[in-house]
Amino acid sequence: MEPTYGGTSRSGRNGWTGRLDGMSGPRRKSRDGAAVDLAERWIRLVTAVPKRTITGES
Numbered sequence: 293m294e295p296t297y298g299g300t301s302r303s304g305r306n307g308w309t310g311r312l313d314g315m316s317g318p319r320r321k322s323r324d325g326a327a328v329d330l331a332e333r334w335i336r337l338v339t340a341v342p343k344r345t346i347t348g349e350s
Contacts, residue, residue, distance in 0.1 A: 312337070
């Protein structure tokens with residue numbers, strides 16, 4: 293996991309984004325902004341209450 297630069301498009305620069313589990317986050321103007329967003333999403337993911345148990349019970 294790390295911020296990546298989105299390159300350029302017709303409208304200009306695409307900006308920085310972080311990819312987590314194959315999904316891109318919102319575009320940020322700076323690499324540091326993308327890194328902070330990525331860290332926040334990672335913390336939410338690893339601290340989330342599991343949706344089900346290993347045995348399949350809810």
